[in-house]
Amino acid sequence: MIVFENVSKFYGEILGVNKINLSISRGITSLVGPNGSGKTTIMNLMCGLLQPTQGSISVLGIRPNQPEKLFRKLGYCAQFDSFPRGITGRNFIQSYLEISGYSLSEATNLTNKALERVNLVEAADRKVDSYSKGMRQRIRLAQSIAHNPEVLILDEPLNGLDPMARAEVIALFQQLSNQGLYLILSSHILHEVDMMSDRVILIHNGYIVADGAVEGVRNEMQEHPLQIFIRCDRPSLLAAKVFQQDDVVEARLHKDRQGLFVRTVDANKFYSSFNKTVLEEKLKIESIYPVDDDLSAVYQYLIGSEGS
Amino acid sequence: MSSKVEVYQTQEVKENLPLALWWRQTFAIFRTEAKKNIFNRRVFLLYWLALCPAMLLSLFCFLPVPEKSLSNVNFFNIVFAQVYEALTLRITIFFGCSWLFINLFRGELVDKSLHYYFLTPVRREIIVLGKYLAGLLTSMFLFVSGTAISLFMIYIPRGYKAGIQHFFDGPGLNNALAYLGISALACVGYGAVCLLLGTTFRNPTIPTVFFFGWEQINFLLPPILKKLSVIYYLQSLTPIRLPVGPYAIIAEPASAWIAIPGMFFLTLLVLFLACLQVRKLEINYGND
Numbered sequence: 001m002i003v004f005e006n007v008s009k010f011y012g013e014i015l016g017v018n019k020i021n022l023s024i025s026r027g028i029t030s031l032v033g034p035n036g037s038g039k040t041t042i043m044n045l046m047c048g049l050l051q052p053t054q055g056s057i058s059v060l061g062i063r064p065n066q067p068e069k070l071f072r073k074l075g076y077c078a079q080f081d082s083f084p085r086g087i088t089g090r091n092f093i094q095s096y097l098e099i100s101g102y103s104l105s106e107a108t109n110l111t112n113k114a115l116e117r118v119n120l121v122e123a124a125d126r127k128v129d130s131y132s133k134g135m136r137q138r139i140r141l142a143q144s145i146a147h148n149p150e151v152l153i154l155d156e157p158l159n160g161l162d163p164m165a166r167a168e169v170i171a172l173f174q175q176l177s178n179q180g181l182y183l184i185l186s187s188h189i190l191h192e193v194d195m196m197s198d199r200v201i202l203i204h205n206g207y208i209v210a211d212g213a214v215e216g217v218r219n220e221m222q223e224h225p226l227q228i229f230i231r232c233d234r235p236s237l238l239a240a241k242v243f244q245q246d247d248v249v250e251a252r253l254h255k256d257r258q259g260l261f262v263r264t265v266d267a268n269k270f271y272s273s274f275n276k277t278v279l280e281e282k283l284k285i286e287s288i289y290p291v292d293d294d295l296s297a298v299y300q301y302l303i304g305s306e307g308s
Numbered sequence: 309m310s311s312k313v314e315v316y317q318t319q320e321v322k323e324n325l326p327l328a329l330w331w332r333q334t335f336a337i338f339r340t341e342a343k344k345n346i347f348n349r350r351v352f353l354l355y356w357l358a359l360c361p362a363m364l365l366s367l368f369c370f371l372p373v374p375e376k377s378l379s380n381v382n383f384f385n386i387v388f389a390q391v392y393e394a395l396t397l398r399i400t401i402f403f404g405c406s407w408l409f410i411n412l413f414r415g416e417l418v419d420k421s422l423h424y425y426f427l428t429p430v431r432r433e434i435i436v437l438g439k440y441l442a443g444l445l446t447s448m449f450l451f452v453s454g455t456a457i458s459l460f461m462i463y464i465p466r467g468y469k470a471g472i473q474h475f476f477d478g479p480g481l482n483n484a485l486a487y488l489g490i491s492a493l494a495c496v497g498y499g500a501v502c503l504l505l506g507t508t509f510r511n512p513t514i515p516t517v518f519f520f521g522w523e524q525i526n527f528l529l530p531p532i533l534k535k536l537s538v539i540y541y542l543q544s545l546t547p548i549r550l551p552v553g554p555y556a557i558i559a560e561p562a563s564a565w566i567a568i569p570g571m572f573f574l575t576l577l578v579l580f581l582a583c584l585q586v587r588k589l590e591i592n593y594g595n596d
Contacts, residue, residue: 071429082420
């Protein structure tokens with residue numbers, strides 16, 4: 001069990017999180033909130049990267065200020081997209097395993113398994129600097145799971161992943177969850193995590209505003225379509241194609257005519273059909289990401305209904 | 309992504325003695341950091357810095373030196389002692405160690421990669437120790453070698469008899485070993501203080517300048533305060549005493565039996581403080 005007891009964190013006079021009381025059990029728990037809401041602060045507190053101003057935290061009975069015990073059981077894939085200079089993917093994983101105390105052969109073995117799990121074996125000996133954003137995300141994920149932790153904390157793990165990699169990573173999370181791990185992940189996109197989460201905790205301005213099983217939240221989400229922005233080589237064609245999908249309620253070209261906004265009531269269904277369309281029409285996708293505005297609307301809705 | 313589901317158990321590192329584990333972790337950190345330090349492209353500037361005194365002394369190979377001076381070993385001893393104290397010790401080693409040791413932690417905070425260390429099952433004291441030892445290896449490699457090359461440059465290239473005799477039949481070899489030892493000790497002391505500065509201050513430039521000033525005005529300080537500096541112990545060990553100037557407050561130099569353990573005691577104290585700082589250190593890159 002991961003327990004937060006009346007935890008507050010202030011950065012000087014700025015509030016990080018306030019009076020957090022939480023008990024997290026096995027399965028997938030998602031922390032959802034807009035940027036700056038306090039998700040990363042909660043995760044960093046759990047890992048001892050930050051120290052609480054007040055309150056206490058324990059992870060499987062271990063205090064976060066005991067790294068030598070905690071990180072035998074916990075893996076953390078932080079949000080920072082940075083790496084030691086000039087390191088290769090393989091060395092990145094292996095060197096930290098050796099630092100953890102594993103022998104060379106154990107570290108090599110665990111590194112290879114972790115690379116296989118995130119499908120990065122072929123690129124393992126390239127420098128991380130040459131990786132795409134999605135590959136960097138996956139190598140960080142591999143590093144955090146390499147020692148087979150019991151608790152896995154992932155800060156915005158789907159950021160920067162293309163739809164295919166996103167589906168693969170979600171499948172991996174579900175595998176890990178089925179193995180009985182504690183999986184805690186954060187996202188600022190509720191749609192992104194609701195399908196895979198057992199529990200969703202909504203955070204706003206450093207406070208928990210909603211906490212519970214995902215079904216209730218999901219029902220409310222149906223009334224608030226997710227807006228996605230896609231930049232590609234033939235946005236008009238894509239707009240025509242996606243508009244035929246049941247889940248899409250709006251497809252609107254961006255004013256520069258290089259991209260399009262799509263509003264969908266079922267993000268997973270949309271991504272699945274979208275992948276097929278891209279392959280059939282051989283579209284070149286430059287970027288795809290959900291637009292935050294909808295989340296704010298959901299928050300307003302939830303804060304209005306569940307807050308005070 | 310691999311589709312097969314494998315059941316992994318959380319694997320405990322089989323270890324009975326934590327000392328053995330700590331040693332292995334320290335060595336792994338040391339190896340990683342030493343590689344980073346020695347082969348880092350930015351360290352080439354330090355290579356140049358370490359060679360500055362040798363380059364200056366190499367001028368003796370080309371500049372005309374009076375015939376009288378060539379046979380006078382004391383002349384070369386004094387020149388070397390002056391260059392060593394004024395340039396090697398106070399500038400080259402000081403700034404070299406500052407750059408190297410401050411960046412052990414501060415550099416990783418700037419690069420946003422320190423959290424990877426903090427997310428391993430390693431006590432933070434071990435991280436400090438491993439990084440410090442790696443910094444020590446690099447600085448000793450650079451500055452002890454630099455001192456050796458400087459000694460070579462002043463005594464050997466001209467191959468004059470007096471120099472050779474001084475080296476092999478006189479006190480030259482002992483003096484040279486003393487200078488090499490002082491350079492190593494300077495890395496130990498300056499390294500520890502700079503590591504502490506790098507872990508304590510968000511912008512260590514001002515404290516480093518203050519520390520530099522403190523070391524420079526050491527000759528003006530009362531004896532009790534002199535003992536709170538690195539240079540006091542180092543100067544006490546130099547084989548050739550140089551005049552300290554008319555305004556200096558003279559203090560009895562520490563004997564080697566006090567200077568060397570004193571230096572190590574100071575270093576241990578400073579490293580202990582650095583460990584306390586690192587235990588409290590939070591990863592909050594936005595503010596660094």
